[in-house]
Amino acid sequence: MALVVQKYGGSSVENATRVKRVAERIVQTRKAGNDVVVVVSAMGDTTDELLDLAGEVSPQPDPRELDMLVTAGERISMSVLAMAINDLGYQARSFTGSQAGMLTTAAHGDARIVDVTPGRVQAALDEGYIVIVAGFQGVSPDTKDITSLGRGGSDVTAVAMAAALKADVCEIYSDVDGVYTADPRIVPDAQKLDDISFEEMLELAASGAKILYLRSVEYARRYGIPLHVRSSYSNKPGTIVSGNLEDIPMEQALISGVAHDRSEAKLTVTRVPDHPGAAAQIFEIIAEAEIDIDMIVQNVSTAGNGHTDISFTLPKTDGDKAVKQLRKKQEKVGFEKVIYDENVGKLSLVGAGMRSHPGVTATFCQALADADVNIEIISTSEIRISVVCRDSDLNTAVKAVHDAFELGGEEEAVVYAGTGR
């Protein structure tokens, strides 16, 4: 008998009909001889509706109370799902994050898991129950207050619960049937991957693939929990995320896929004095504003004369703050001006195969050149190449790279969509 942890996103349980369908799938897993623990997100738009309500009573709601409020969402979905399973003649019990032993930091709205003590979950499993756990939430042992885990919190809950219970697999259900070689909305012949290593998945997630959140992949890798990314609308196998890069034989190493990201902007600081410490000052200003930057490039200034231009990418949502903070210190640092550009896109090619095939970068750059796409910034890691280009060139670039590495299949892909939180 295996222990299976399943996670269902908000769209999979957005109304009573869908809840009943999910209940049937859970019962099937049970009938197949497995112990089942289910982690569930809030139904459909519930979380947004609760946030709207909060906004109506307070422009800046108290963070502790906001967590108390939004965690009502998963309480509703988990109890309704348990009812639906009970109604099919199987015994189910729901537990809040607190009851399930999800212990977190006290950082309301973005808490991190510090420990999982699933005593009640294990006891219910031992008594033969199907267990439903609220995703996205926990309790701080220091303050005893209810917390929420922030973006991707339900995936992280599922992975953490799987790790604590030593589950055999953690299945992540959404309306997407797996991890694709590229976004099928841009590349119609993108193929579903049967499996991918944790490292490659991490690079894809960090490069803009929205199918899994970085946090949950990191957590799964740390505890060696295989993830099975699949669709709640079909019974087809999805994509298995497991194994370490070192375990992949060099000969089999391949390119996994192309990710793209439109959430970043490019910021250029011109005519920075070309002496040690000037660049450091700029990145200190950005770090103090708690902005994560991504790709960095430093050029010799077109104006020359002992000055350089420094460019980097950052989340568009932090753009205003970055520009404001830099301009405040302009005189002190001594640069000429700040150029902020939102019309950029990022493309990343990820694959364990890059380690052993030195020609990958050349093929990659040639493909973009042939497609007339100008590279503005380029950076690489052991298993990833990323470039920044014009936003308007991004789709062309994704298709060109996907074709150049022959990632396409014969079948048309199932249309890709977002996942629940």
Added chain:
Amino acid sequence: MALVVQKYGGSSVENATRVKRVAERIVQTRKAGNDVVVVVSAMGDTTDELLDLAGEVSPQPDPRELDMLVTAGERISMSVLAMAINDLGYQARSFTGSQAGMLTTAAHGDARIVDVTPGRVQAALDEGYIVIVAGFQGVSPDTKDITSLGRGGSDVTAVAMAAALKADVCEIYSDVDGVYTADPRIVPDAQKLDDISFEEMLELAASGAKILYLRSVEYARRYGIPLHVRSSYSNKPGTIVSGNLEDIPMEQALISGVAHDRSEAKLTVTRVPDHPGAAAQIFEIIAEAEIDIDMIVQNVSTAGNGHTDISFTLPKTDGDKAVKQLRKKQEKVGFEKVIYDENVGKLSLVGAGMRSHPGVTATFCQALADADVNIEIISTSEIRISVVCRDSDLNTAVKAVHDAFELGGEEEAVVYAGTGR
């Protein structure tokens, strides 16, 4: 500095605007120098909406899961109310029933409070917080499961919290501004009472007055917590419920009011064999079906010949069940038939003054006779007279009795409405 417990019903917090108004009232109480603990019901129709959702996934939802679901309602209202108070510059913290230490039996949907351990509430008060507690809910220490308290549960929560914290007063807010001498929708000159004893309030609540639930009045009397019934729409004082009957000087004793009730039906079992045990058999059948009966009368049968008719009142909601169970045992008991009559109403006159004024019953019956109202059943207690009459005569009867005891005032009453749960 006094400690005030306030309870707000669902209509008082049905939307963001009303929540903000309630928050202002709470802050005023705080500004007046009081410690404040607030018990709140679910917003508006939230509970009904959650019950509807449960009904969509299961015709008979699992009781444990149903409690998990409905308790999300108060979680939402309490956190939103805390946010609104925080937004006014005062510190508030919300606690679920479980966090506030409301320990109950494990009877899902109708749990009883067994103990209150308000350690976290007291600690928050000591730190200067306004404390918001979810009404209607608790936790069973035996099963560790979340429970709900059934009808009137939020009032009971408030009274129990007031008793455990040794509060000076428990204020029950709704859209009604106090306890009236009669339902102002029937008797336009009904007057608001300034105060009333626990016993009289108990008799009124048991006789159909909907302003307070019997359970909460019983609880308040047991712990000697004065209740202040008042409106969340005005600052006028309402009705104080306090003190024992023995403490009311005989000379001051008065008639408090007239209550009426349309929720009961009359059931008559005809030609019951007139020997010891036949009546007992009938009431045993009813007790086994867990039906609470109220007024009982046993007549000599019009048919005579060693048989009697037995009539009693019972909740209309239990009518079908009672008839079915009785007919099943008809042969065994040997009665003739069951007559079920829903077209009845009950009127009760309540007042400590009855103890010392033997003429009350005579005045009461004369008033009904003058109004041409036929009495079908009559029963009395030390401070109450109740009669059953035709439903169509009930309003006339209420007015006649109210007039006969000169309970009316000069002012037109504020319109009476239902309270939250």
